[in-house]
Amino acid sequence: MKVELLLVGKTVNSVFVAGIADYAKRIGHYIPFNINVIPELKNTKNISANQQKEAEGELILKKLQPDDHLVLLDEHGKELRSIEFAQWLERKQHVARRLVFAVGGPYGFSEAVYARANEKISLSKMTFSHQMVRLIFTEQLYRACTILKGEPYHHE
Secondary structure: OEEEEEEEOOOOOHHHHHHHHHHHHHHOOOOOEEEEEEOOOOOHHHOOHHHHHHHHHHHHHHOOOOOOEEEEEEEEEEEOOHHHHHHHHHHHOOOOOEEEEEEOEOOEOOHHHHHHOOEEEEOOOOOOOHHHHHHHHHHHHHHHHHHHOOOOOOOO
């Protein structure tokens, strides 16, 4: 199984960039992992938030293959503890050839993306910036990999 993190817009905070790169490299020791960045839309001041979501949604959908298992990182998704996420990830290894996690833009996802999604996962009841979610998610994916391998990174 391959895992991809699909992002709308590049990560701008250099601390987040470094952390994401570090975890992405670590994850690569366990599973094939790729980060795919969709360029941010230009001139968004001239369009509504809904129009922005729709345009970003079209770009997200173009990046998907028909048999991809799409998981939205969304505040209304299912919350999992780290061990539960690791178990969930292990089950997905038998279901999907390519598991795609998506982080939307600042206004979230379009209805078309929600309709295409197979699942939604929330990283917390709290709201994080879409930039911060990238770092939190890559750390949790790395943590899940170490849990599945029985390595000592995660402590109960």
